[in-house]
Amino acid sequence: MPFPTTFVEHFLQQTPFVFFVYDVASQRVTYINSAYERLLNGHSDQVNEELADLIARVHPDDYEHAADCWQRWQAGRLHEAFELHLLTLDGSDQWLSITPYLFTDAEPGLQLGGLVQDITVTKVAMWHADKYNSKKNTTLEILSHDLAGPLAMLQQMSDYIQEAAAPLQNAELTSMIEHMRVLCRDSVNLIHDFVDHEFLDSVNVELKRERVDLVEKLRLIMEEYQASAPALHKHFVFEAKVAPLYLEIDQNKLMQAIGNLLSNSLKFTPDGGTITLRVEQQQGLAIVTVADTGIGIPQSVQAGLFEKFTHARRPGLRGERSTGLGMSIIKSIVELHQGRIYFHSQEGEGTVFTVELPLLDEQVNTPLG
Known part of the structure; x- marks a missing residue:
């Protein structure tokens, strides 16, 4: 029996992990929960406008690694979680673990889902x-x-x-x-x-x-x-x-x-x-x-x-x-x-x-x- 939509939505908004859905064709985030604001200091209603700045914060040492993961993710060849090193606005380091998901039967086109966890302390x-x-x-x-x-x-x-x-x-x-x-x-x-x-x-x-x-x-x-x-x-x-x-x-x-x-x-x-x-x-x-x-x-x-x-x-x-x-x-x-x-x-x-x-x-x- 599926959970009620209101329950799922409430759970996603309260979880400490960022959950998002990205539409490849339009190159836009179609859903992101409020943890994005707490974890990455962004604004949920402006996430697409903030994407470029967020990508720019990827540590230079990790940029090629991030691009490779992104490519394999879209091709359906990335199944395991991967880590990224970000530079925060105050200059400190932030480590993220990203669990990928691919919606192959999504309509109208290919969509990517992901769960992002802050693992800096670890x-x-x-x-x-x-x-x-x-x-x-x-x-x-x-x-x-x-x-x-x-x-x-x-x-x-x-x-x-x-x-x-x-x-x-x-x-x-x-x-x-x-x-x-x-x-x-x-x-x-x-x-x-x-x-x-x-x-x-x-x-x-x-x-x-x-x-x-x-x-x-x-x-x-x-x-x-x-x-x-x-x-x-x-x-x-x-x-x-x-x-x-x-x-x-x-x-x-x-x-x-x-x-x-x-x-x-x-x-x-x-x-x-x-x-x-x-x-x-x-x-x-x-x-x-x-x-x-x-x-x-x-x-x-x-x-x-x-x-x-x-x-x-x-x-x-x-x-x-x-x-x-x-x-x-x-x-x-x-x-x-x-x-x-x-x-x-x-x-x-x-x-x-x-x-x-x-x-x-x-x-x-x-x-x-």
């Missing part, structure tokens, strides 16, 4: 959470190197001291040295186990894609390394040859994979060396490279580098442990994003890892409006 909260998560992951990698490195060195020193003290035949001294050696070893293993567990946990979670600016996310990671450069005794360089650069990715997983590549470079780059993170766009691909001036990868182990429990695993320059899982996990994450990863390395001259990821398919033929 997006801001997610941005802060993602920034915190990225900072947490990078901090763990830095601490892993910064804490485990000296402890591994102490472990090596204790081995030497134990051997040098053997002729003294001092049982108490031998016991103390052995205790120091075991304590250092267990502490190093504990640190690496914790970081490895965080990485593995993330990989086992279902892929959750969203449209994000890859350049912004990579810049956040590199800023943490650059802030820690004096303590890590390395130089960190970030190069972006294009900005912004939008992709549909699971940013937590992908950023952990890139962070793991940076951490790997950190392990095998001597003090005073340089690690460079670069991002660019080429022929429908986002190209991310992690280059270092480290010791390089021996030719004999390069072929199996991405295999699980690979024989290519080796301790870092400060004795950092390797499980042999890191590279295979990174490769899995990249391939889940329909991308590929490869590297070039020569002993004594450093290593360059390259990640290629497909860009958003936004072939814009029809302008907004």
Whole structure:
């Protein structure tokens, strides 16, 4: 049994979501509820006169995305909700989620319906959470190197001291040295186990894609390394040859994979060396490279580098442990994003890892409006 028209009309006027109907032939909005005035600060009876100004408020980074969605919407190929970033009248950001609908049997012609929701609060909260998560992951990698490195060195020193003290035949001294050696070893293993567990946990979670600016996310990671450069005794360089650069990715997983590549470079780059993170766009691909001036990868182990429990695993320059899982996990994450990863390395001259990821398919033929 259908609801009474008065009930539906009352519901549409009270809902916090904007509901509208757009006639394609006349290029006019034929219906819009009062939420338009609350959500977008417009006037319901002047919505068609305000359309041009509303379209002009679409963020420049989102304009091609909006035009692509509009084109697919009219062609009946857009079925999922999409997000848009608007600039408000006071200069702040506003995020909208738009659920499309196509009235194919409408009279006298094609009509589009849509439900618009303000998701600004949610997006801001997610941005802060993602920034915190990225900072947490990078901090763990830095601490892993910064804490485990000296402890591994102490472990090596204790081995030497134990051997040098053997002729003294001092049982108490031998016991103390052995205790120091075991304590250092267990502490190093504990640190690496914790970081490895965080990485593995993330990989086992279902892929959750969203449209994000890859350049912004990579810049956040590199800023943490650059802030820690004096303590890590390395130089960190970030190069972006294009900005912004939008992709549909699971940013937590992908950023952990890139962070793991940076951490790997950190392990095998001597003090005073340089690690460079670069991002660019080429022929429908986002190209991310992690280059270092480290010791390089021996030719004999390069072929199996991405295999699980690979024989290519080796301790870092400060004795950092390797499980042999890191590279295979990174490769899995990249391939889940329909991308590929490869590297070039020569002993004594450093290593360059390259990640290629497909860009958003936004072939814009029809302008907004």
